[in-house]
Amino acid sequence: MALSLNLNGQTHEVEADPGTPLLWVIRDELKLTGTKYGCGVAACGACTVHLDGVPVRACQTYAEDAEGAEITTIEGLNSKVAQAVQDAWVALDVVQCGYCQSGQIMSAVGLLSENPKPTVEEIDDYMNGNACRCATYQRIRAAIQRASLMLEA
Numbered sequence: 001m002a003l004s005l006n007l008n009g010q011t012h013e014v015e016a017d018p019g020t021p022l023l024w025v026i027r028d029e030l031k032l033t034g035t036k037y038g039c040g041v042a043a044c045g046a047c048t049v050h051l052d053g054v055p056v057r058a059c060q061t062y063a064e065d066a067e068g069a070e071i072t073t074i075e076g077l078n079s080k081v082a083q084a085v086q087d088a089w090v091a092l093d094v095v096q097c098g099y100c101q102s103g104q105i106m107s108a109v110g111l112l113s114e115n116p117k118p119t120v121e122e123i124d125d126y127m128n129g130n131a132c133r134c135a136t137y138q139r140i141r142a143a144i145q146r147a148s149l150m151l152e153a
């Protein structure tokens, strides 16, 4: 089926079978590989993108259901919150192997966009669906707190 997707501010016409996960359209058709495939069953968060600013798992979102929404991937992040998160990630050297990190950042931006001053419990709750096999959780938490402070300044 023909789909018209608005991704990172641009309209893309793509062909996809009904039921194709958005993740495959992003990676295979549109060649944006910052969004990762981890588990395929909404259990790891590696594939997190935003639909109208809200984090969703691209492996469990049908591409046809994303028509009409603004889809944002890690390559298209462009906001004050996103900048603060990315700066905090660099400042605290969060990344280890990096595989999970675009998903972590997409979730962190989603969190701070809806709740700019989260408590530790709120951070842990919100980020709970993003797994990191390198166990960078403490640095992720600290970076979200730092980004929150940066946004206050």
Ligand code: FES
Residues within 6 Å of the ligand: 036, 037, 038, 039, 040, 041, 042, 043, 044, 045, 046, 047, 048, 057, 058, 059, 060
């Ligand atoms: S690949 Fe989508 S949540 Fe793991």
Ligand code: FES
Residues within 6 Å of the ligand: 095, 096, 097, 098, 099, 100, 101, 131, 132, 133, 134, 135, 136
């Ligand atoms: S940094 Fe390696 S999986 Fe998270």
